[in-house]
Amino acid sequence: MIESFSIKWKVYVNVYLSNSKVFRVCFSDRPVKDRIVSEDVKMLKRDMELYFKGEKIDFGCYDVILNVSDFVKSVLLYVRKIPYGELVTYGEIARELGTSPRAVGKALKLNPIPVIIPCHRVVAKNGLGGFSQGAWIKRELLKLENVEQNCGKYK
DNA sequence: GACGACTTGTTAT
DNA sequence: ATAACAAGTCGTC
Numbered sequence: 001m002i003e004s005f006s007i008k009w010k011v012y013v014n015v016y017l018s019n020s021k022v023f024r025v026c027f028s029d030r031p032v033k034d035r036i037v038s039e040d041v042k043m044l045k046r047d048m049e050l051y052f053k054g055e056k057i058d059f060g061c062y063d064v065i066l067n068v069s070d071f072v073k074s075v076l077l078y079v080r081k082i083p084y085g086e087l088v089t090y091g092e093i094a095r096e097l098g099t100s101p102r103a104v105g106k107a108l109k110l111n112p113i114p115v116i117i118p119c120h121r122v123v124a125k126n127g128l129g130g131f132s133q134g135a136w137i138k139r140e141l142l143k144l145e146n147v148e149q150n151c152g153k154y155k
Numbered sequence: 156g157a158c159g160a161c162t163t164g165t166t167a168t
Numbered sequence: 169a170t171a172a173c174a175a176g177t178c179g180t181c
Binding site for chain 2: 169170171172173174176177178179180181
């Protein structure tokens, strides 16, 4: 059984779940139909709403389903550990995992679950890197987390 | 700042 | 199997 809900934030943030595990998040101009049944999923929705209001929410406790290659999974799991409001560069992750920055970027692009896996906290060494769903969303997410003062140079 | 070389997993041919 | 590509980075001009 699949549950889904959406949150409006300039665009709709749609979240899809199966057995309370998140398997997909996407931004779109239209909301998915709300089909929330279980209590823990309602909790996730509430957390998402608070997050987009600017609350400091940690999504680390939520289960996710990653249907991706082992390499991509290792990158995503690493990114998951980045705390709220912190920035890491592609290069740092690449060094840590013994791979190349380019490959890290590619892996992040394959992230099926933006926001919950905070790929927006990974930036290029000088500048903001890319974002599959539009760089402006990445910028908004960082603005939401008040990262500007930490690293004013990304743009 | 622009440009090229190098990188490495993914994807297409 | 091989080539092209990407959400990068480093050195040089």
